[in-house]
Amino acid sequence: MGDIFAGRYELVDPLGEGGAGVVWRVWDPRGQRYLAAKVLRQVDAASLLRFIREQTVRIEHPHVLTPLGWAGEDAKVLFTMPIVRGGSMATLIGDFGPLPPRLAATLLDQLLEALDQIHGQGVVHRDVKPANLLLDATGAARPHLRLSDFGVATAVDEPRLTHGPVTLGTRGYLAPECHQPGWEPDPRADLYAAGMVAVEMVTGTRPSLSRPLDALAGVAVPEGLAEVIRGLGEFDPARRTPTAARARQGLALTGLVGGDPADVVGEIEIFDQVPELPTGWGPDGPEAAAQPASAAVTPQSPPPEDRAGLLLAVALLVGGGLVLLLAAYLAWG
Incomplete structure:
Protein backbone atom coordinates (compact mmCIF):
# COMPACT_ATOMS: atom_id res chain seq x y z
CA MET A 1 0.00 0.00 0.00
CA GLY A 2 1.68 3.25 1.15
CA ASP A 3 5.30 3.86 2.16
CA ILE A 4 6.24 2.72 5.65
CA PHE A 5 7.91 5.28 7.91
CA ALA A 6 10.26 4.05 10.63
CA GLY A 7 8.94 0.51 10.23
CA ARG A 8 5.59 1.44 11.73
CA TYR A 9 3.51 4.23 10.22
CA GLU A 10 2.05 3.66 6.76
CA LEU A 11 1.62 6.90 4.83
CA VAL A 12 -1.88 7.05 3.33
CA ASP A 13 -2.41 10.52 1.83
CA PRO A 14 -1.35 14.14 2.51
CA LEU A 15 -3.84 16.23 4.47
CA GLY A 16 -2.06 19.59 4.46
CA GLU A 17 1.21 21.43 4.10
CA GLY A 18 2.93 24.09 6.15
CA GLY A 19 6.23 25.82 6.51
CA ALA A 20 7.81 23.07 8.61
CA GLY A 21 6.52 20.01 6.78
CA VAL A 22 3.67 17.99 5.34
CA VAL A 23 0.81 16.60 7.43
CA TRP A 24 -0.11 13.05 6.37
CA ARG A 25 -2.87 10.69 7.28
CA VAL A 26 -1.09 7.54 8.44
CA TRP A 27 -2.20 4.07 9.46
CA ASP A 28 -0.75 2.86 12.75
CA PRO A 29 -1.02 -0.96 12.75
CA ARG A 30 0.09 -1.14 16.36
CA GLY A 31 -2.78 1.04 17.55
CA GLN A 32 -5.10 -0.09 14.74
CA ARG A 33 -6.12 3.49 13.93
CA TYR A 34 -5.59 6.38 11.56
CA LEU A 35 -3.60 9.37 12.83
CA ALA A 36 -2.37 12.70 11.54
CA ALA A 37 1.42 12.86 11.27
CA LYS A 38 3.54 15.92 10.56
CA VAL A 39 6.69 14.93 8.66
CA LEU A 40 9.34 17.61 9.11
CA ARG A 41 10.95 18.81 5.88
CA GLN A 42 14.43 19.45 7.24
CA VAL A 43 16.17 18.54 10.43
CA ASP A 44 18.93 20.75 11.74
CA ALA A 45 20.09 21.33 15.30
CA ALA A 46 17.52 24.03 16.10
CA SER A 47 14.54 22.25 14.52
CA LEU A 48 15.46 19.01 16.26
CA LEU A 49 15.56 20.83 19.59
CA ARG A 50 12.18 22.40 18.85
CA PHE A 51 10.86 18.99 17.86
CA ILE A 52 12.09 17.42 21.10
CA ARG A 53 10.57 20.34 22.98
CA GLU A 54 7.19 19.74 21.36
CA GLN A 55 7.37 16.10 22.43
CA THR A 56 7.81 17.15 26.04
CA VAL A 57 4.55 19.14 26.04
CA ARG A 58 1.90 16.80 27.41
CA ILE A 59 -1.08 18.87 28.49
CA GLU A 60 -4.37 17.07 28.91
CA HIS A 61 -7.19 19.49 28.17
CA PRO A 62 -10.22 19.43 25.84
CA HIS A 63 -9.00 22.53 23.98
CA VAL A 64 -5.31 21.59 23.74
CA LEU A 65 -3.93 19.19 21.13
CA THR A 66 -0.42 17.93 21.86
CA PRO A 67 1.45 15.11 20.08
CA LEU A 68 0.78 11.45 20.85
CA GLY A 69 4.21 10.15 19.83
CA TRP A 70 7.03 10.40 17.34
CA ALA A 71 9.29 8.35 15.09
CA GLY A 72 12.55 9.01 13.24
CA GLU A 73 14.07 7.64 10.06
CA ARG A 102 -21.56 34.86 19.35
CA LEU A 103 -19.47 32.38 17.40
CA ALA A 104 -16.38 34.60 17.55
CA ALA A 105 -16.84 35.09 21.29
CA THR A 106 -17.31 31.36 21.89
CA LEU A 107 -14.20 30.40 19.90
CA LEU A 108 -12.18 33.15 21.59
CA ASP A 109 -13.34 31.89 24.99
CA GLN A 110 -12.18 28.37 24.14
CA LEU A 111 -8.82 29.68 22.94
CA LEU A 112 -8.39 31.66 26.15
CA GLU A 113 -9.30 28.57 28.17
CA ALA A 114 -6.53 26.66 26.37
CA LEU A 115 -4.05 29.48 26.98
CA ASP A 116 -5.02 29.67 30.64
CA GLN A 117 -4.23 25.96 30.92
CA ILE A 118 -0.83 26.05 29.23
CA HIS A 119 0.23 29.31 30.91
CA GLY A 120 -0.69 27.75 34.24
CA GLN A 121 1.87 25.05 33.49
CA GLY A 122 4.55 27.60 32.63
CA VAL A 123 4.36 27.17 28.84
CA VAL A 124 4.21 29.98 26.25
CA HIS A 125 2.91 28.86 22.85
CA ARG A 126 4.50 31.68 20.78
CA ASP A 127 2.63 30.90 17.53
CA VAL A 128 -1.08 31.42 18.19
CA LYS A 129 -2.76 32.01 14.82
CA PRO A 130 -5.88 30.78 12.97
CA ALA A 131 -3.98 28.00 11.15
CA ASN A 132 -2.98 26.48 14.50
CA LEU A 133 -6.53 26.50 15.88
CA LEU A 134 -8.17 23.26 14.78
CA LEU A 135 -11.90 22.59 14.85
CA ASP A 136 -13.93 19.44 15.29
CA ALA A 137 -16.46 18.79 12.53
CA THR A 138 -19.44 19.76 14.68
CA GLY A 139 -21.73 20.83 11.84
CA ALA A 140 -24.39 23.20 13.18
CA ALA A 141 -23.78 22.15 16.80
CA ARG A 142 -21.65 24.00 19.35
CA PRO A 143 -18.08 24.45 18.00
CA HIS A 144 -15.04 22.86 19.62
CA LEU A 145 -11.60 24.42 19.19
CA ARG A 146 -8.19 22.87 19.87
CA LEU A 147 -4.92 24.78 20.16
CA SER A 148 -2.22 22.83 18.30
CA ASP A 149 1.37 23.02 16.99
CA PHE A 150 3.67 23.45 19.97
CA GLY A 151 6.83 23.36 17.82
CA VAL A 152 8.12 26.74 19.06
CA ALA A 153 6.52 26.63 22.51
CA THR A 154 8.81 27.20 25.45
CA ALA A 155 8.78 27.38 29.20
CA VAL A 156 8.76 30.84 30.73
CA ASP A 157 12.10 30.25 32.48
CA GLU A 158 13.68 28.29 29.60
CA PRO A 159 16.44 29.80 27.43
CA ARG A 160 15.48 30.62 23.84
CA LEU A 161 16.81 28.60 20.90
CA THR A 162 17.39 31.74 18.82
CA HIS A 163 19.22 34.94 19.60
CA GLY A 164 19.84 38.23 17.87
CA PRO A 165 17.53 39.32 15.04
CA VAL A 166 15.76 35.97 14.55
CA THR A 167 12.19 35.96 15.92
CA LEU A 168 9.95 32.94 16.08
CA GLY A 169 6.25 33.31 15.39
CA THR A 170 4.06 34.64 12.58
CA ARG A 171 3.91 38.26 11.47
CA GLY A 172 0.57 39.88 12.14
CA TYR A 173 0.00 37.84 15.31
CA LEU A 174 3.38 38.49 16.91
CA ALA A 175 3.32 40.90 19.84
CA PRO A 176 5.38 44.10 19.28
CA GLU A 177 7.69 43.39 22.22
CA CYS A 178 8.79 40.11 20.64
CA HIS A 179 10.86 42.10 18.14
CA GLN A 180 12.87 43.82 20.86
CA PRO A 181 16.38 42.55 21.62
CA GLY A 182 16.56 40.47 24.75
CA TRP A 183 12.83 39.77 24.93
CA GLU A 184 12.08 36.69 27.02
CA PRO A 185 8.97 34.53 26.46
CA ASP A 186 5.95 35.91 28.30
CA PRO A 187 2.34 34.67 28.33
CA ARG A 188 1.13 38.19 27.44
CA ALA A 189 2.55 37.68 23.94
CA ASP A 190 0.10 34.78 23.45
CA LEU A 191 -2.72 37.05 24.66
CA TYR A 192 -1.82 39.65 22.02
CA ALA A 193 -1.93 36.91 19.38
CA ALA A 194 -5.35 35.84 20.68
CA GLY A 195 -6.53 39.44 20.25
CA MET A 196 -5.30 39.47 16.65
CA VAL A 197 -7.09 36.17 16.01
CA ALA A 198 -10.25 37.78 17.37
CA VAL A 199 -9.79 40.77 15.05
CA GLU A 200 -9.57 38.38 12.10
CA MET A 201 -12.66 36.47 13.25
CA VAL A 202 -14.90 39.54 13.39
CA THR A 203 -13.49 41.30 10.31
CA GLY A 204 -12.74 38.31 8.06
CA THR A 205 -9.34 39.77 7.13
CA ARG A 206 -5.85 39.34 8.51
CA PRO A 207 -4.90 42.10 10.98
CA SER A 208 -2.64 44.87 9.72
CA LEU A 209 0.86 45.21 11.12
CA SER A 210 0.59 48.87 12.16
CA ARG A 211 -2.88 49.62 13.59
CA PRO A 212 -4.76 46.31 13.72
CA LEU A 213 -7.40 47.45 16.22
CA ASP A 214 -8.60 50.21 13.89
CA ALA A 215 -10.35 47.50 11.86
CA LEU A 216 -12.90 47.09 14.66
CA ALA A 217 -14.40 50.47 13.84
CA GLY A 218 -15.55 49.25 10.45
CA VAL A 219 -17.57 46.21 11.57
CA ALA A 220 -20.67 45.66 13.67
CA VAL A 221 -19.14 44.24 16.85
CA PRO A 222 -20.90 44.47 20.23
CA GLU A 223 -19.02 46.96 22.39
CA GLY A 224 -18.37 44.44 25.15
CA LEU A 225 -16.64 42.06 22.72
CA ALA A 226 -14.72 44.93 21.12
CA GLU A 227 -13.51 46.01 24.57
CA VAL A 228 -12.17 42.52 25.32
CA ILE A 229 -10.39 42.43 21.95
CA ARG A 230 -8.86 45.87 22.50
CA GLY A 231 -7.59 44.80 25.93
CA LEU A 232 -5.88 41.76 24.40
CA GLY A 233 -4.48 43.75 21.47
CA GLU A 234 -2.78 46.53 23.44
CA PHE A 235 0.67 47.23 21.99
CA ASP A 236 2.08 47.98 25.44
CA PRO A 237 2.25 44.69 27.40
CA ALA A 238 1.96 46.64 30.66
CA ARG A 239 -1.51 47.86 29.61
CA ARG A 240 -2.58 44.58 28.00
CA THR A 241 -5.07 42.27 29.72
CA PRO A 242 -2.67 40.40 32.04
CA THR A 243 -4.09 36.87 31.97
CA ALA A 244 -6.32 34.65 29.90
CA ALA A 245 -8.56 34.13 32.93
CA ARG A 246 -9.12 37.90 33.21
CA ALA A 247 -10.03 38.10 29.52
CA ARG A 248 -12.50 35.24 29.95
CA GLN A 249 -14.14 37.15 32.79
CA GLY A 250 -14.63 40.08 30.46
CA LEU A 251 -16.10 37.80 27.79
CA ALA A 252 -18.53 36.28 30.26
CA LEU A 253 -19.87 39.75 31.06
CA THR A 254 -20.79 40.29 27.40
CA GLY A 255 -23.42 37.54 27.52
CA LEU A 256 -22.20 36.30 24.12
CA VAL A 257 -20.63 33.04 25.33
CA GLY A 258 -22.91 30.03 25.64
CA GLY A 259 -26.59 29.84 24.90
CA ASP A 260 -28.41 27.80 22.28
CA PRO A 261 -26.03 26.32 19.64
CA ALA A 262 -28.25 27.64 16.84
CA ASP A 263 -27.73 31.16 18.17
CA VAL A 264 -23.97 30.60 18.44
CA VAL A 265 -23.21 29.34 14.94
CA GLY A 266 -26.00 31.12 13.07
CA GLU A 267 -25.98 29.99 9.45
CA ILE A 268 -22.42 28.69 9.65
CA GLU A 269 -21.67 24.98 9.59
CA ILE A 270 -18.28 23.48 10.43
CA PHE A 271 -17.92 20.78 7.79
CA ASP A 272 -15.77 17.66 7.76
CA GLN A 273 -12.67 18.81 5.85
CA VAL A 274 -10.83 15.46 5.77
CA PRO A 275 -11.07 13.78 2.35
CA GLU A 276 -12.40 10.28 1.87
CA LEU A 277 -9.92 7.45 2.24
CA PRO A 278 -8.11 6.58 -1.01
CA THR A 279 -8.99 3.43 -2.91
CA GLY A 280 -7.68 0.34 -1.14
CA TRP A 281 -8.15 1.76 2.35
CA GLY A 282 -11.04 1.03 4.67
CA PRO A 283 -12.18 2.39 8.03
CA ASP A 284 -10.29 -0.40 9.80
CA GLY A 285 -7.09 -0.11 7.80
CA PRO A 286 -5.79 -1.37 4.45
CA GLU A 287 -8.36 -3.46 2.64
CA ALA A 288 -7.34 -6.96 1.54
CA ALA A 289 -6.41 -6.99 -2.13
CA ALA A 290 -7.72 -10.51 -2.49
CA GLN A 291 -10.13 -12.80 -0.70
CA PRO A 292 -8.71 -13.70 2.74
CA ALA A 293 -7.29 -17.20 2.99
CA SER A 294 -9.56 -17.94 5.93
CA ALA A 295 -12.71 -17.21 3.95
CA ALA A 296 -15.07 -20.17 3.71
CA VAL A 297 -15.30 -21.81 0.29
CA THR A 298 -18.75 -23.09 -0.67
CA PRO A 299 -18.60 -26.39 -2.63
CA GLN A 300 -20.15 -26.05 -6.05
CA SER A 301 -22.53 -28.77 -7.30
CA PRO A 302 -22.00 -29.98 -10.88
CA PRO A 303 -24.52 -28.86 -13.47
CA PRO A 304 -27.55 -31.22 -13.82
CA GLU A 305 -26.48 -32.38 -17.28
CA ASP A 306 -23.13 -33.59 -15.92
CA ARG A 307 -24.57 -35.58 -13.02
CA ALA A 308 -25.46 -38.68 -15.11
CA GLY A 309 -21.95 -38.90 -16.53
CA LEU A 310 -20.47 -38.46 -13.10
CA LEU A 311 -22.63 -41.29 -11.67
CA LEU A 312 -21.70 -43.59 -14.56
CA ALA A 313 -18.00 -42.94 -14.02
CA VAL A 314 -18.31 -43.70 -10.31
CA ALA A 315 -20.22 -46.91 -11.06
CA LEU A 316 -17.60 -48.10 -13.54
CA LEU A 317 -14.80 -47.41 -11.07
CA VAL A 318 -16.58 -49.28 -8.28
CA GLY A 319 -17.50 -52.18 -10.58
CA GLY A 320 -13.97 -52.43 -11.94
CA GLY A 321 -12.61 -52.55 -8.43
CA LEU A 322 -14.92 -55.43 -7.51
CA VAL A 323 -13.89 -57.44 -10.58
CA LEU A 324 -10.22 -57.03 -9.70
CA LEU A 325 -10.82 -58.13 -6.11
CA LEU A 326 -12.74 -61.22 -7.30
CA ALA A 327 -9.96 -62.21 -9.72
CA ALA A 328 -7.33 -61.83 -7.01
CA TYR A 329 -9.38 -64.00 -4.64
CA LEU A 330 -9.76 -66.84 -7.20
CA ALA A 331 -6.04 -66.79 -8.03
CA TRP A 332 -5.12 -66.92 -4.37
CA GLY A 333 -7.47 -69.85 -3.79
Whole structure:
Protein backbone atom coordinates (compact mmCIF):
# COMPACT_ATOMS: atom_id res chain seq x y z
CA MET A 1 0.00 0.00 0.00
CA GLY A 2 1.68 3.25 1.15
CA ASP A 3 5.30 3.86 2.16
CA ILE A 4 6.24 2.72 5.65
CA PHE A 5 7.91 5.28 7.91
CA ALA A 6 10.26 4.05 10.63
CA GLY A 7 8.94 0.51 10.23
CA ARG A 8 5.59 1.44 11.73
CA TYR A 9 3.51 4.23 10.22
CA GLU A 10 2.05 3.66 6.76
CA LEU A 11 1.62 6.90 4.83
CA VAL A 12 -1.88 7.05 3.33
CA ASP A 13 -2.41 10.52 1.83
CA PRO A 14 -1.35 14.14 2.51
CA LEU A 15 -3.84 16.23 4.47
CA GLY A 16 -2.06 19.59 4.46
CA GLU A 17 1.21 21.43 4.10
CA GLY A 18 2.93 24.09 6.15
CA GLY A 19 6.23 25.82 6.51
CA ALA A 20 7.81 23.07 8.61
CA GLY A 21 6.52 20.01 6.78
CA VAL A 22 3.67 17.99 5.34
CA VAL A 23 0.81 16.60 7.43
CA TRP A 24 -0.11 13.05 6.37
CA ARG A 25 -2.87 10.69 7.28
CA VAL A 26 -1.09 7.54 8.44
CA TRP A 27 -2.20 4.07 9.46
CA ASP A 28 -0.75 2.86 12.75
CA PRO A 29 -1.02 -0.96 12.75
CA ARG A 30 0.09 -1.14 16.36
CA GLY A 31 -2.78 1.04 17.55
CA GLN A 32 -5.10 -0.09 14.74
CA ARG A 33 -6.12 3.49 13.93
CA TYR A 34 -5.59 6.38 11.56
CA LEU A 35 -3.60 9.37 12.83
CA ALA A 36 -2.37 12.70 11.54
CA ALA A 37 1.42 12.86 11.27
CA LYS A 38 3.54 15.92 10.56
CA VAL A 39 6.69 14.93 8.66
CA LEU A 40 9.34 17.61 9.11
CA ARG A 41 10.95 18.81 5.88
CA GLN A 42 14.43 19.45 7.24
CA VAL A 43 16.17 18.54 10.43
CA ASP A 44 18.93 20.75 11.74
CA ALA A 45 20.09 21.33 15.30
CA ALA A 46 17.52 24.03 16.10
CA SER A 47 14.54 22.25 14.52
CA LEU A 48 15.46 19.01 16.26
CA LEU A 49 15.56 20.83 19.59
CA ARG A 50 12.18 22.40 18.85
CA PHE A 51 10.86 18.99 17.86
CA ILE A 52 12.09 17.42 21.10
CA ARG A 53 10.57 20.34 22.98
CA GLU A 54 7.19 19.74 21.36
CA GLN A 55 7.37 16.10 22.43
CA THR A 56 7.81 17.15 26.04
CA VAL A 57 4.55 19.14 26.04
CA ARG A 58 1.90 16.80 27.41
CA ILE A 59 -1.08 18.87 28.49
CA GLU A 60 -4.37 17.07 28.91
CA HIS A 61 -7.19 19.49 28.17
CA PRO A 62 -10.22 19.43 25.84
CA HIS A 63 -9.00 22.53 23.98
CA VAL A 64 -5.31 21.59 23.74
CA LEU A 65 -3.93 19.19 21.13
CA THR A 66 -0.42 17.93 21.86
CA PRO A 67 1.45 15.11 20.08
CA LEU A 68 0.78 11.45 20.85
CA GLY A 69 4.21 10.15 19.83
CA TRP A 70 7.03 10.40 17.34
CA ALA A 71 9.29 8.35 15.09
CA GLY A 72 12.55 9.01 13.24
CA GLU A 73 14.07 7.64 10.06
CA ASP A 74 17.36 8.79 8.55
CA ALA A 75 17.20 12.62 8.53
CA LYS A 76 13.43 12.84 8.91
CA VAL A 77 11.16 12.79 11.92
CA LEU A 78 7.41 12.76 12.32
CA PHE A 79 5.09 13.22 15.25
CA THR A 80 1.55 11.97 15.43
CA MET A 81 -1.69 13.37 16.80
CA PRO A 82 -5.39 12.60 16.47
CA ILE A 83 -7.07 13.64 13.23
CA VAL A 84 -9.21 16.75 13.79
CA ARG A 85 -11.76 16.74 11.01
CA GLY A 86 -13.21 20.27 10.91
CA GLY A 87 -10.18 22.06 9.46
CA SER A 88 -8.71 25.17 11.07
CA MET A 89 -10.06 28.56 11.99
CA ALA A 90 -8.22 29.86 8.93
CA THR A 91 -10.30 27.49 6.81
CA LEU A 92 -13.50 28.58 8.55
CA ILE A 93 -12.82 32.29 7.99
CA GLY A 94 -11.79 31.58 4.41
CA ASP A 95 -15.09 29.78 3.78
CA PHE A 96 -17.47 32.16 5.54
CA GLY A 97 -15.70 35.49 6.05
CA PRO A 98 -16.49 37.46 9.23
CA LEU A 99 -17.95 35.23 11.95
CA PRO A 100 -21.10 36.11 13.93
CA PRO A 101 -20.28 37.79 17.26
CA ARG A 102 -21.56 34.86 19.35
CA LEU A 103 -19.47 32.38 17.40
CA ALA A 104 -16.38 34.60 17.55
CA ALA A 105 -16.84 35.09 21.29
CA THR A 106 -17.31 31.36 21.89
CA LEU A 107 -14.20 30.40 19.90
CA LEU A 108 -12.18 33.15 21.59
CA ASP A 109 -13.34 31.89 24.99
CA GLN A 110 -12.18 28.37 24.14
CA LEU A 111 -8.82 29.68 22.94
CA LEU A 112 -8.39 31.66 26.15
CA GLU A 113 -9.30 28.57 28.17
CA ALA A 114 -6.53 26.66 26.37
CA LEU A 115 -4.05 29.48 26.98
CA ASP A 116 -5.02 29.67 30.64
CA GLN A 117 -4.23 25.96 30.92
CA ILE A 118 -0.83 26.05 29.23
CA HIS A 119 0.23 29.31 30.91
CA GLY A 120 -0.69 27.75 34.24
CA GLN A 121 1.87 25.05 33.49
CA GLY A 122 4.55 27.60 32.63
CA VAL A 123 4.36 27.17 28.84
CA VAL A 124 4.21 29.98 26.25
CA HIS A 125 2.91 28.86 22.85
CA ARG A 126 4.50 31.68 20.78
CA ASP A 127 2.63 30.90 17.53
CA VAL A 128 -1.08 31.42 18.19
CA LYS A 129 -2.76 32.01 14.82
CA PRO A 130 -5.88 30.78 12.97
CA ALA A 131 -3.98 28.00 11.15
CA ASN A 132 -2.98 26.48 14.50
CA LEU A 133 -6.53 26.50 15.88
CA LEU A 134 -8.17 23.26 14.78
CA LEU A 135 -11.90 22.59 14.85
CA ASP A 136 -13.93 19.44 15.29
CA ALA A 137 -16.46 18.79 12.53
CA THR A 138 -19.44 19.76 14.68
CA GLY A 139 -21.73 20.83 11.84
CA ALA A 140 -24.39 23.20 13.18
CA ALA A 141 -23.78 22.15 16.80
CA ARG A 142 -21.65 24.00 19.35
CA PRO A 143 -18.08 24.45 18.00
CA HIS A 144 -15.04 22.86 19.62
CA LEU A 145 -11.60 24.42 19.19
CA ARG A 146 -8.19 22.87 19.87
CA LEU A 147 -4.92 24.78 20.16
CA SER A 148 -2.22 22.83 18.30
CA ASP A 149 1.37 23.02 16.99
CA PHE A 150 3.67 23.45 19.97
CA GLY A 151 6.83 23.36 17.82
CA VAL A 152 8.12 26.74 19.06
CA ALA A 153 6.52 26.63 22.51
CA THR A 154 8.81 27.20 25.45
CA ALA A 155 8.78 27.38 29.20
CA VAL A 156 8.76 30.84 30.73
CA ASP A 157 12.10 30.25 32.48
CA GLU A 158 13.68 28.29 29.60
CA PRO A 159 16.44 29.80 27.43
CA ARG A 160 15.48 30.62 23.84
CA LEU A 161 16.81 28.60 20.90
CA THR A 162 17.39 31.74 18.82
CA HIS A 163 19.22 34.94 19.60
CA GLY A 164 19.84 38.23 17.87
CA PRO A 165 17.53 39.32 15.04
CA VAL A 166 15.76 35.97 14.55
CA THR A 167 12.19 35.96 15.92
CA LEU A 168 9.95 32.94 16.08
CA GLY A 169 6.25 33.31 15.39
CA THR A 170 4.06 34.64 12.58
CA ARG A 171 3.91 38.26 11.47
CA GLY A 172 0.57 39.88 12.14
CA TYR A 173 0.00 37.84 15.31
CA LEU A 174 3.38 38.49 16.91
CA ALA A 175 3.32 40.90 19.84
CA PRO A 176 5.38 44.10 19.28
CA GLU A 177 7.69 43.39 22.22
CA CYS A 178 8.79 40.11 20.64
CA HIS A 179 10.86 42.10 18.14
CA GLN A 180 12.87 43.82 20.86
CA PRO A 181 16.38 42.55 21.62
CA GLY A 182 16.56 40.47 24.75
CA TRP A 183 12.83 39.77 24.93
CA GLU A 184 12.08 36.69 27.02
CA PRO A 185 8.97 34.53 26.46
CA ASP A 186 5.95 35.91 28.30
CA PRO A 187 2.34 34.67 28.33
CA ARG A 188 1.13 38.19 27.44
CA ALA A 189 2.55 37.68 23.94
CA ASP A 190 0.10 34.78 23.45
CA LEU A 191 -2.72 37.05 24.66
CA TYR A 192 -1.82 39.65 22.02
CA ALA A 193 -1.93 36.91 19.38
CA ALA A 194 -5.35 35.84 20.68
CA GLY A 195 -6.53 39.44 20.25
CA MET A 196 -5.30 39.47 16.65
CA VAL A 197 -7.09 36.17 16.01
CA ALA A 198 -10.25 37.78 17.37
CA VAL A 199 -9.79 40.77 15.05
CA GLU A 200 -9.57 38.38 12.10
CA MET A 201 -12.66 36.47 13.25
CA VAL A 202 -14.90 39.54 13.39
CA THR A 203 -13.49 41.30 10.31
CA GLY A 204 -12.74 38.31 8.06
CA THR A 205 -9.34 39.77 7.13
CA ARG A 206 -5.85 39.34 8.51
CA PRO A 207 -4.90 42.10 10.98
CA SER A 208 -2.64 44.87 9.72
CA LEU A 209 0.86 45.21 11.12
CA SER A 210 0.59 48.87 12.16
CA ARG A 211 -2.88 49.62 13.59
CA PRO A 212 -4.76 46.31 13.72
CA LEU A 213 -7.40 47.45 16.22
CA ASP A 214 -8.60 50.21 13.89
CA ALA A 215 -10.35 47.50 11.86
CA LEU A 216 -12.90 47.09 14.66
CA ALA A 217 -14.40 50.47 13.84
CA GLY A 218 -15.55 49.25 10.45
CA VAL A 219 -17.57 46.21 11.57
CA ALA A 220 -20.67 45.66 13.67
CA VAL A 221 -19.14 44.24 16.85
CA PRO A 222 -20.90 44.47 20.23
CA GLU A 223 -19.02 46.96 22.39
CA GLY A 224 -18.37 44.44 25.15
CA LEU A 225 -16.64 42.06 22.72
CA ALA A 226 -14.72 44.93 21.12
CA GLU A 227 -13.51 46.01 24.57
CA VAL A 228 -12.17 42.52 25.32
CA ILE A 229 -10.39 42.43 21.95
CA ARG A 230 -8.86 45.87 22.50
CA GLY A 231 -7.59 44.80 25.93
CA LEU A 232 -5.88 41.76 24.40
CA GLY A 233 -4.48 43.75 21.47
CA GLU A 234 -2.78 46.53 23.44
CA PHE A 235 0.67 47.23 21.99
CA ASP A 236 2.08 47.98 25.44
CA PRO A 237 2.25 44.69 27.40
CA ALA A 238 1.96 46.64 30.66
CA ARG A 239 -1.51 47.86 29.61
CA ARG A 240 -2.58 44.58 28.00
CA THR A 241 -5.07 42.27 29.72
CA PRO A 242 -2.67 40.40 32.04
CA THR A 243 -4.09 36.87 31.97
CA ALA A 244 -6.32 34.65 29.90
CA ALA A 245 -8.56 34.13 32.93
CA ARG A 246 -9.12 37.90 33.21
CA ALA A 247 -10.03 38.10 29.52
CA ARG A 248 -12.50 35.24 29.95
CA GLN A 249 -14.14 37.15 32.79
CA GLY A 250 -14.63 40.08 30.46
CA LEU A 251 -16.10 37.80 27.79
CA ALA A 252 -18.53 36.28 30.26
CA LEU A 253 -19.87 39.75 31.06
CA THR A 254 -20.79 40.29 27.40
CA GLY A 255 -23.42 37.54 27.52
CA LEU A 256 -22.20 36.30 24.12
CA VAL A 257 -20.63 33.04 25.33
CA GLY A 258 -22.91 30.03 25.64
CA GLY A 259 -26.59 29.84 24.90
CA ASP A 260 -28.41 27.80 22.28
CA PRO A 261 -26.03 26.32 19.64
CA ALA A 262 -28.25 27.64 16.84
CA ASP A 263 -27.73 31.16 18.17
CA VAL A 264 -23.97 30.60 18.44
CA VAL A 265 -23.21 29.34 14.94
CA GLY A 266 -26.00 31.12 13.07
CA GLU A 267 -25.98 29.99 9.45
CA ILE A 268 -22.42 28.69 9.65
CA GLU A 269 -21.67 24.98 9.59
CA ILE A 270 -18.28 23.48 10.43
CA PHE A 271 -17.92 20.78 7.79
CA ASP A 272 -15.77 17.66 7.76
CA GLN A 273 -12.67 18.81 5.85
CA VAL A 274 -10.83 15.46 5.77
CA PRO A 275 -11.07 13.78 2.35
CA GLU A 276 -12.40 10.28 1.87
CA LEU A 277 -9.92 7.45 2.24
CA PRO A 278 -8.11 6.58 -1.01
CA THR A 279 -8.99 3.43 -2.91
CA GLY A 280 -7.68 0.34 -1.14
CA TRP A 281 -8.15 1.76 2.35
CA GLY A 282 -11.04 1.03 4.67
CA PRO A 283 -12.18 2.39 8.03
CA ASP A 284 -10.29 -0.40 9.80
CA GLY A 285 -7.09 -0.11 7.80
CA PRO A 286 -5.79 -1.37 4.45
CA GLU A 287 -8.36 -3.46 2.64
CA ALA A 288 -7.34 -6.96 1.54
CA ALA A 289 -6.41 -6.99 -2.13
CA ALA A 290 -7.72 -10.51 -2.49
CA GLN A 291 -10.13 -12.80 -0.70
CA PRO A 292 -8.71 -13.70 2.74
CA ALA A 293 -7.29 -17.20 2.99
CA SER A 294 -9.56 -17.94 5.93
CA ALA A 295 -12.71 -17.21 3.95
CA ALA A 296 -15.07 -20.17 3.71
CA VAL A 297 -15.30 -21.81 0.29
CA THR A 298 -18.75 -23.09 -0.67
CA PRO A 299 -18.60 -26.39 -2.63
CA GLN A 300 -20.15 -26.05 -6.05
CA SER A 301 -22.53 -28.77 -7.30
CA PRO A 302 -22.00 -29.98 -10.88
CA PRO A 303 -24.52 -28.86 -13.47
CA PRO A 304 -27.55 -31.22 -13.82
CA GLU A 305 -26.48 -32.38 -17.28
CA ASP A 306 -23.13 -33.59 -15.92
CA ARG A 307 -24.57 -35.58 -13.02
CA ALA A 308 -25.46 -38.68 -15.11
CA GLY A 309 -21.95 -38.90 -16.53
CA LEU A 310 -20.47 -38.46 -13.10
CA LEU A 311 -22.63 -41.29 -11.67
CA LEU A 312 -21.70 -43.59 -14.56
CA ALA A 313 -18.00 -42.94 -14.02
CA VAL A 314 -18.31 -43.70 -10.31
CA ALA A 315 -20.22 -46.91 -11.06
CA LEU A 316 -17.60 -48.10 -13.54
CA LEU A 317 -14.80 -47.41 -11.07
CA VAL A 318 -16.58 -49.28 -8.28
CA GLY A 319 -17.50 -52.18 -10.58
CA GLY A 320 -13.97 -52.43 -11.94
CA GLY A 321 -12.61 -52.55 -8.43
CA LEU A 322 -14.92 -55.43 -7.51
CA VAL A 323 -13.89 -57.44 -10.58
CA LEU A 324 -10.22 -57.03 -9.70
CA LEU A 325 -10.82 -58.13 -6.11
CA LEU A 326 -12.74 -61.22 -7.30
CA ALA A 327 -9.96 -62.21 -9.72
CA ALA A 328 -7.33 -61.83 -7.01
CA TYR A 329 -9.38 -64.00 -4.64
CA LEU A 330 -9.76 -66.84 -7.20
CA ALA A 331 -6.04 -66.79 -8.03
CA TRP A 332 -5.12 -66.92 -4.37
CA GLY A 333 -7.47 -69.85 -3.79
